[in-house]
Amino acid sequence: MPRNRRLQDREEKREEILAVAQRLFIDDGYESTSMGRIAEHAGVTVNTIYWYFRDKDDLLIAVLDRLLAEALAQYATITDRPLNERLLWAVDRLERLHGLVNTVHTRASVSPAVHTWHTGFHELADSLIADALRNAGAAEADIPAMTAIGTFVIEGLLTHRYDDADKRAVIDLLVHKLTTVPTQA
Amino acid sequence: MPRNRRLQDREEKREEILAVAQRLFIDDGYESTSMGRIAEHAGVTVNTIYWYFRDKDDLLIAVLDRLLAEALAQYATITDRPLNERLLWAVDRLERLHGLVNTVHTRASVSPAVHTWHTGFHELADSLIADALRNAGAAEADIPAMTAIGTFVIEGLLTHRYDDADKRAVIDLLVHKLTTVPTQA
DNA sequence: ACCTGAACACCGTTCAAGT
DNA sequence: ACCTGAACACCGTTCAAGT
Numbered sequence: 476m477p478r479n480r481r482l483q484d485r486e487e488k489r490e491e492i493l494a495v496a497q498r499l500f501i502d503d504g505y506e507s508t509s510m511g512r513i514a515e516h517a518g519v520t521v522n523t524i525y526w527y528f529r530d531k532d533d534l535l536i537a538v539l540d541r542l543l544a545e546a547l548a549q550y551a552t553i554t555d556r557p558l559n560e561r562l563l564w565a566v567d568r569l570e571r572l573h574g575l576v577n578t579v580h581t582r583a584s585v586s587p588a589v590h591t592w593h594t595g596f597h598e599l600a601d602s603l604i605a606d607a608l609r610n611a612g613a614a615e616a617d618i619p620a621m622t623a624i625g626t627f628v629i630e631g632l633l634t635h636r637y638d639d640a641d642k643r644a645v646i647d648l649l650v651h652k653l654t655t656v657p658t659q660a
Numbered sequence: 661m662p663r664n665r666r667l668q669d670r671e672e673k674r675e676e677i678l679a680v681a682q683r684l685f686i687d688d689g690y691e692s693t694s695m696g697r698i699a700e701h702a703g704v705t706v707n708t709i710y711w712y713f714r715d716k717d718d719l720l721i722a723v724l725d726r727l728l729a730e731a732l733a734q735y736a737t738i739t740d741r742p743l744n745e746r747l748l749w750a751v752d753r754l755e756r757l758h759g760l761v762n763t764v765h766t767r768a769s770v771s772p773a774v775h776t777w778h779t780g781f782h783e784l785a786d787s788l789i790a791d792a793l794r795n796a797g798a799a800e801a802d803i804p805a806m807t808a809i810g811t812f813v814i815e816g817l818l819t820h821r822y823d824d825a826d827k828r829a830v831i832d833l834l835v836h837k838l839t840t841v842p843t844q845a
Numbered sequence: 846a847c848c849t850g851a852a853c854a855c856c857g858t859t860c861a862a863g864t
Numbered sequence: 865a866c867c868t869g870a871a872c873a874c875c876g877t878t879c880a881a882g883t
Contacts (some may be wrong), residue, residue, distance in 0.1 A: 694856065711866065
């Protein structure tokens with residue numbers, strides 16, 4: 476089957492470039508990683524990368540999709556844990572990627588493709604957080620604003636570095652304040 | 661007074677470059693603004709910029725200090741307003757600069773000078789928010805975590821675009837939840 | 846279909862040379 | 865002290881040419 480063999484080779488090569496790009500983007504940062512270095516580590520010429528990917532942002536999006544799929548698969552295994560545990564898990568899980576969070580924000584303002592990915596990502600993240608808040612008993616009217624706050628706190632904990640105790644304190648306080656009914660002091 | 665004349669000229673030239681850089685950084689973004697375009701708009705050669713500033717990050721920091729001083733001066737005039745009004749003011753005031761927020765985060769991981777500026781900025785912002793929370797009657801033990809949450813929500817509202825009604829909803833909910841004493845539902 | 850060598854336009858930065 | 869012309873090493877991307 477030459478047709479299948481070909482297709483598999485193509486997929487393998489693409490995957491290899493992707494794996495190299497992912498490692499370099501995470502370890503050294505998107506900006507500090509030149510197409511030349513990716514090519515070098517993958518054992519190809521720069522132009523070859525452009526055969527498999529439209530441009531550097533397209534490569535970034537492919538890496539992001541790869542990471543997102545992996546994270547979602549893992550998240551599915553802990554959906555029964557309490558809300559604060561799940562948020563802490565998400566922050567710990569995504570902490571290695573904090574550089575990419577910034578990169579997405581930066582590139583989204585320049586690349587329409589990254590902007591689209593970013594929008595889609597937040598729709599997904601928002602629906603996950605909204606579901607979690609509903610399960611934790613939050614008032615329906617407050618869900619959209621609460622979801623935004625949850626997203627911002629996760630992003631904030633990712634992009635600014637906090638130690639484990641502080642992360643837990645922030646998340647516990649947030650969940651406690653958001654999911655209990657307030658009465659004026 | 662040739663000495664003073666000289667000093668004034670120098671200060672004027674520096675200010676002119678700075679003003680051009682600030683406008684271009686805000687309007688077009690830090691990455692999209694080349695040193696060449698700044699020089700062109702300021703009517704000098706690229707090398708001249710390097711006479712007044714160490715490098716592009718140093719220029720960025722000078723712009724940030726300029727913007728911060730201006731914002732702080734304006735903030736001083738509204739310190740008597742309630743907490744949610746002040747937070748909303750800050751978001752509206754800084755919204756034009758949302759691109760620079762990202763830029764600071766990106767450059768902080770590459771330039772030690774920007775990293776130092778970013779750290780100093782957050783110390784200042786944290787102390788302002790902590791004071792505001794104390795005045796609003798927040799429990800002392802919760803202040804650090806609350807301050808982090810406040811910072812993250814402001815940054816989130818800046819970097820993701822929300823319309824006025826949504827911004828207000830998020831801030832009002834946040835302030836309400838943080839500054840009232842909760843009791844279990 | 847897949848890959849390359851060589852070029853393109855651009856970038857931030859430097860340096861010897863001028864005044 | 866201040867400014868320039870010209871260069872440097874690098875960047876993402878393209879293209880004609882090969883197989």
